[in-house]
Amino acid sequence: MQTPRTQQRQTPDTRRKSLIDATIACLKSGGLEAASVRKVSARAGVSVGLINHHFSNHEALIAAAYAEIAEALFAVSWDAAQAAGNNPRDQLRGFVRGALSLGTTDTESLKIWIAFWTMNERSALIKQVHDESNREHRKKIEHLLQRLQQERGVKAFDMRLAAIGLSAMLDGLWLEMCLDPHTFSVDEAVQMCDSWIEGICRGTFQVTSDA
Amino acid sequence: MQTPRTQQRQTPDTRRKSLIDATIACLKSGGLEAASVRKVSARAGVSVGLINHHFSNHEALIAAAYAEIAEALFAVSWDAAQAAGNNPRDQLRGFVRGALSLGTTDTESLKIWIAFWTMNERSALIKQVHDESNREHRKKIEHLLQRLQQERGVKAFDMRLAAIGLSAMLDGLWLEMCLDPHTFSVDEAVQMCDSWIEGICRGTFQVTSDA
DNA sequence: GCAGCAATTGAACAGGTGTTCAATAGTTGC
DNA sequence: GCAACTATTGAACACCTGTTCAATTGCTGC
Numbered sequence: 235m236q237t238p239r240t241q242q243r244q245t246p247d248t249r250r251k252s253l254i255d256a257t258i259a260c261l262k263s264g265g266l267e268a269a270s271v272r273k274v275s276a277r278a279g280v281s282v283g284l285i286n287h288h289f290s291n292h293e294a295l296i297a298a299a300y301a302e303i304a305e306a307l308f309a310v311s312w313d314a315a316q317a318a319g320n321n322p323r324d325q326l327r328g329f330v331r332g333a334l335s336l337g338t339t340d341t342e343s344l345k346i347w348i349a350f351w352t353m354n355e356r357s358a359l360i361k362q363v364h365d366e367s368n369r370e371h372r373k374k375i376e377h378l379l380q381r382l383q384q385e386r387g388v389k390a391f392d393m394r395l396a397a398i399g400l401s402a403m404l405d406g407l408w409l410e411m412c413l414d415p416h417t418f419s420v421d422e423a424v425q426m427c428d429s430w431i432e433g434i435c436r437g438t439f440q441v442t443s444d445a
Numbered sequence: 446m447q448t449p450r451t452q453q454r455q456t457p458d459t460r461r462k463s464l465i466d467a468t469i470a471c472l473k474s475g476g477l478e479a480a481s482v483r484k485v486s487a488r489a490g491v492s493v494g495l496i497n498h499h500f501s502n503h504e505a506l507i508a509a510a511y512a513e514i515a516e517a518l519f520a521v522s523w524d525a526a527q528a529a530g531n532n533p534r535d536q537l538r539g540f541v542r543g544a545l546s547l548g549t550t551d552t553e554s555l556k557i558w559i560a561f562w563t564m565n566e567r568s569a570l571i572k573q574v575h576d577e578s579n580r581e582h583r584k585k586i587e588h589l590l591q592r593l594q595q596e597r598g599v600k601a602f603d604m605r606l607a608a609i610g611l612s613a614m615l616d617g618l619w620l621e622m623c624l625d626p627h628t629f630s631v632d633e634a635v636q637m638c639d640s641w642i643e644g645i646c647r648g649t650f651q652v653t654s655d656a
Numbered sequence: 657g658c659a660g661c662a663a664t665t666g667a668a669c670a671g672g673t674g675t676t677c678a679a680t681a682g683t684t685g686c
Numbered sequence: 687g688c689a690a691c692t693a694t695t696g697a698a699c700a701c702c703t704g705t706t707c708a709a710t711t712g713c714t715g716c
Contacts, residue, residue, distance in 0.1 A: 243663055243712050265563060271704060281665045283706080288663090292704060341566055348562050352476060354624060355552055365625065398629055399614065399637040402621055406613030409620070413565060414576065418609055426610040433644030454682050454693055482674060492695045494676080499693090503674060 250288050250298070253278055257299040262342040266349040269296065297359040300350050304367035307338060312374060322381035323431065326400075329378065330427040333404055334411065334420055344412035372397050379434070386435060396434050403430055461499050461509070464489055468510040473553040477560040480507065508570040511561050515578035518549060523585060533592035534642065537611075540589065541638040544615055545622065545631055555623035583608050590645070597646060607645050614641055 244252070256278035260269040271292055275282050289295040314332025315325045337343075353360040376397040383391070407423045455463070467489035471480040482496045482503055500506040525543025526536040548554075564571040587608040594602070618634045 246663085249663080265566070267703095270702080272702085282704090283666065284664055286705060344562070345566060348559060351555070351559050351624070352563065355476070355556060368621075368625070395629070395633055395637060398621075398633075399618075399640065402617030402637070403610065403614045404617065405620055406615065406617030407610075409616055410579075410609075410613055413562070414579070418606070422606055422609075426606060426613070429610065429644065430641065433640065433647070436644070436647060457693080460693080478673095481672080483672085493674090494696065495694055497675060 246288060249280075249284070253280070253285060253288060253295065254298050254302055257295055258303060258346070261296075261299060261346045261349050263345075265345040266296075266352055269299075269349065271295075293353070293357050293359055296349070296353055297357065297363055300360060300363045301367075303346060303350075304363065307333070308367065308371060308374075310335070310338065311371075315374075315378065322378050322385055323435075326375075326378050326382065326431055327424060327428060329375070330400075330404060331420070331424050334408060334423050339408055339411040339415070339420075341412065344409075372401050375400055382431070382435070391434055391437070400427065400430055403427055457499060460491075460495070464491070464496060464499060464506065465509050465513055468506055469514060469557070472507075472510060472557045472560050474556075476556040477507075477563055480510075480560065482506075504564070504568050504570060507560070507564055508568065508574055511571060511574045512578075514557060514561075515574065518544070519578065519582060519585075521546070521549065522582075526585075526589065533589050533596055534646075537586075537589050537593065537642055538635060538639060540586070541611075541615060542631070542635050545619060545634050550619055550622040550626070550631075552623065555620075583612050586611055593642070593646070602645055602648070611638065611641055614638055 253274065256274050257269055260274050260277055271282055271285050274295070275285055285292070285295060289298070311329050311332040314335070315329035318324045318328025318331075350360060350364065354364055376393055379393055379396055379400070383393070404427060407418075407426065410417055411420075411423065464485065467485050468480055471485050471488055483493055485506070486493045486496055496503070496506060500509070522540050522543040525546065526540035529535045529539025529542075561571060561575065565575055587604055590604055590607055590611070594604070615638060618629075618637065621628055622631075622634065
């Protein structure tokens with residue numbers, strides 16, 4: 235009944251990959267509502283039905299895109315940390331700068347993450363991806379903080395809370411940068427995170443907290 | 446052509462208010478997609494067309510809800526600050542605790558804010574509401590920090606950046622609490638913000654930054 | 657060369673969306 | 687009591703959504 239012109243038959247893996255890429259491109263351009271099955275399939279140069287052939291759900295497609303994006307962001311931050319030197323303090327600074335660098339704090343990135351957050355409450359699959367990526371992210375920060383503590387010989391501090399705090403500040407700064415890029419500069423953001431780390435080094439954040 | 450049974454004629458102001466309330470309820474229950482004109486009108490016990498009679502747009506309806514929610518959240522934080530005593534340090538703590546208190550860090554609140562963020566890129570109207578509310582929020586934090594500086598006689602620090610940093614940390618903690626309430630407790634969150642303030646008091650965050 | 661398998665198609669379906677607009681009906685002023 | 691005004695209605699419109707499925711095709715093993 236149909237008359238398909240040029241059918242490019244692909245390996246399932248290859249096709250999945252290209253569909254995920256198209257999904258990411260759509261999400262960047264206009265968030266969740268720009269990543270409908272029709273728009274994604276159009277972008278991938280493929281028919282509507284193919285998506286449901288390779289992914290059980292629209293939800294599963296978005297989740298796959300989520301996993302890829304989260305991994306990429308983590309890689310950028312981690313590479314920046316490694317490239318910043320051996321000093322754990324410098325590495326932390328590099329990590330922060332990487333996370334807030336160009337390409338991650340633009341409108342496009344925000345649209346993607348908002349899309350994921352939107353689905354987070356509705357989809358157990360998305361929630362799972364979020365938890366996994368978050369745990370990995372914080373574990374790295376904790377690792378760097380631990381090395382900082384050892385090498386600088388600072389007083390003991392609550393490692394878990396310090397990591398959570400830095401992670402939260404990073405997220406908050408990132409969010410505000412995306413929502414309104416004029417509020418502060420990248421350098422100022424890095425400086426603020428650095429102040430937090432400096433505070434830790436000076437023993438602000440000790441285990442036995444007495445306010 | 447229609448046969449409306451009981452038509453409750455209302456003042457435009459009253460009707461607008463009840464439509465905004467219904468919108469907020471819908472947003473809480475299921476985010477943006479649960480706040481369609483049909484669902485909102487159903488919740489308000491009113492016909493579809495009435496929304497477009499009182500609001501020029503669906504967008505305008507959401508923006509009105511945004512303004513109301515933002516004001517309410519600010520009032521909660523500010524009241525908590527006032528109730529915490531006269532000491533600026535205590536007031537800051539109160540402010541933070543208020544912002545992270547029950548009723549603001551649940552799934553419902555997150556759904557609302559995600560909805561606003563989603564529209565932030567598309568709608569100039571929403572963007573306007575966001576900027577206004579953000580400015581007000583940070584101005585209050587800055588004011589409290591200024592009093593802290595004066596009364597405690599701490600070294601001069603960059604007021605603007607300190608306020609932005611605290612605001613960002615607050616936002617980041619709030620976001621993570623909403624996404625996963627098990628990561629840390631409210632008390633721990635308050636403690637983290639307090640550590641930031643403590644760091645400021647100890648001169649971590651001076652104007653002339655030398656890392 | 658041909659059979660079997662699976663990648664691919666697109667029409668069809670049931671349902672949703674925001675906006676428009678003629679028709680209806682409460683309310684107010686005279 | 688009646689006219690003018692306007693809050694309110696809901697059907698209609700054009701368009702979008704995710705999923706399904708028979709039909710079509712390209713590839714692989716034999």
